[in-house]
Amino acid sequence: MALNSEHLVRDDEGALWLKFSRQKTGVLCRVKLLPEALQLMNKLHDESRDTLLPHINYMAYQSHLKALRLRAGIVLPFTTHTARHTFATLITLEQGVPIETVSKMLGHSTVRMTERYAKVTPQKLFEEFDRLIAFTEDLHLTI
Numbered sequence: 001m002a003l004n005s006e007h008l009v010r011d012d013e014g015a016l017w018l019k020f021s022r023q024k025t026g027v028l029c030r031v032k033l034l035p036e037a038l039q040l041m042n043k044l045h046d047e048s049r050d051t052l053l054p055h056i057n058y059m060a061y062q063s064h065l066k067a068l069r070l071r072a073g074i075v076l077p078f079t080t081h082t083a084r085h086t087f088a089t090l091i092t093l094e095q096g097v098p099i100e101t102v103s104k105m106l107g108h109s110t111v112r113m114t115e116r117y118a119k120v121t122p123q124k125l126f127e128e129f130d131r132l133i134a135f136t137e138d139l140h141l142t143i
Contacts, residue, residue, distance in 0.1 A: 003018060003020065003053065004051050005052065007052070018033060022107040031105075041053065065080070088105075089118070094123065094124050099114055
């Protein structure tokens with residue numbers, strides 16, 4: 001809620017990033033802004049406000065979160081923490097993003113914190129076994 005224009009930085013290619021210290025851990029965080037985030041920031045931009053996004057009270061936030069959940073066809077309720085956990089597990093780790101990178105994305109001070117998110121799903125286990133088998137196909141054991 002406190003992010004402002006001072007937190008916006010451009011990289012050498014001109015891409016826009018948020019750069020700030022995490023409130024909970026103090027860890028420096030860099031988040032590359034996706035086109036959708038830029039569109040939303042532009043849509044909600046207001047010169048009379050110092051922050052990048054308008055303040056939203058908790059009840060309104062919960063209401064919006066529920067509306068998004070229903071729009072996405074998700075039956076069970078979820079929280080910001082659940083969404084963060086899903087991002088870490090299914091969207092990054094299960095897709096092969098190294099745990100060290102995910103740890104930085106989440107703003108964890110150590111990789112050990114991120115390991116809590118690193119659940120091995122059956123799909124990931126099958127994929128890793130297939131990768132192992134493919135890797136060892138040309139190996140021959142001599143006794």
